[in-house]
Amino acid sequence: MAGDWIKMRVDLHTHPKVVRIVSAVCPQDVRKVSARCLIVGALHAMWSLFDAHSTDGQLHGYSPETLDACVGIDGFTLAVESVGWVVVSDKYLEMPEFGTHNGKGAKRRAEDTAAKRVRRMSAECPQEDRTDCGPEKRREEKILNTPPIPQGDGVLVLDAAPAKPAKTVKLIPDYTAEFLAFYKAYPSVRRQKKQVCWDIWKRDIERHQEKPRAIAAVMNGLQKWCKSHQWTKDGGQYVCGSEVFLRQRRYMDEPPTAPIKEFE
Numbered sequence: 001m002a003g004d005w006i007k008m009r010v011d012l013h014t015h016p017k018v019v020r021i022v023s024a025v026c027p028q029d030v031r032k033v034s035a036r037c038l039i040v041g042a043l044h045a046m047w048s049l050f051d052a053h054s055t056d057g058q059l060h061g062y063s064p065e066t067l068d069a070c071v072g073i074d075g076f077t078l079a080v081e082s083v084g085w086v087v088v089s090d091k092y093l094e095m096p097e098f099g100t101h102n103g104k105g106a107k108r109r110a111e112d113t114a115a116k117r118v119r120r121m122s123a124e125c126p127q128e129d130r131t132d133c134g135p136e137k138r139r140e141e142k143i144l145n146t147p148p149i150p151q152g153d154g155v156l157v158l159d160a161a162p163a164k165p166a167k168t169v170k171l172i173p174d175y176t177a178e179f180l181a182f183y184k185a186y187p188s189v190r191r192q193k194k195q196v197c198w199d200i201w202k203r204d205i206e207r208h209q210e211k212p213r214a215i216a217a218v219m220n221g222l223q224k225w226c227k228s229h230q231w232t233k234d235g236g237q238y239v240c241g242s243e244v245f246l247r248q249r250r251y252m253d254e255p256p257t258a259p260i261k262e263f264e
Contacts (some may be wrong), residue, residue: 006048008040009040012043013033013034013037017083018036018039019036020045020077020079020082020083021036021082021083022039024076024078024082024244025039025073025074025076026081027256028256038073039076042071042072042073043080045071046072046076046097054098056098057098058092058094059092059095061092062093063088063093064088064093067093073247075244077093078241079240079244082244083242173198174197176201178205179197179198179205181219182218182219182222183197185219185222186222186242186245187231188237189237191242192242193242193243197246198213200243200246200247201246204249205218206247219248220251221251221252221253222245224255225245225250227255228255229255230255230256231255
């Protein structure tokens with residue numbers, strides 16, 4: 001058959017990490033086989049995307065929201081990150097152990113890239129393939145070569161560009177007391193990405209038309225989830241990340257009352 005192949009486990013739909021992803025993305029359907037098959041299909045789409053467009057396991061230009069749109073499931077990327085199958089950074093998405101699990105097409109592109117790099121650095125590389133860069137002028141030379149502009153009383157000055165004011169970077173955000181109370185109350189096992197949580201909090205809570213009611217809704221919802229069977233079972237292994245709780249507004253949902261069925 002034509003086309004590139006990627007490796008997938010035959011028992012992937014019963015893998016514990018798949019069950020955790022289903023629990024984070026669609027907890028109301030965690031016991032349904034169709035929900036796990038949906039997540040397996042989304043994982044295949046994600047791995048195929050990395051295989052087609054990456055040679056080193058890094059997918060530049062993609063954010064969690066972009067990948068969610070590609071697979072058609074909101075919150076999918078952050079749920080996959082919580083089980084360690086993808087790493088989210090500010091500039092790209094990265095797949096751990098990409099070199100072990102990618103297909104032949106991606107491996108071939110990576111080998112071609114490495115071979116071209118070695119060829120450019122070798123003495124046998126043709127001269128026309130090399131880039132001939134001339135010496136760069138130093139900043140001091142450019143300033144000294146600028147013709148002086150005559151001023152009054154015979155004074156000569158250089159036409160130098162005015163110095164730009166230094167940009168100030170705020171290292172510690174001004175967290176509100178309400179946000180710090182929420183972050184401290186969140187289960188420590190999945191309390192993470194404080195800056196991301198603060199950005200979501202500012203967008204959805206601080207700017208809400210009825211801010212006190214919005215804060216009360218978050219704290220009351222968090223209290224109910226902290227007491228739920230799903231979050232207290234087995235040391236809180238089914239607790240979603242704090243940024244997922246805010247981004248998907250889980251505080252608006254009612255925790256499931258039935259215990260989660262374990263899969264072998």
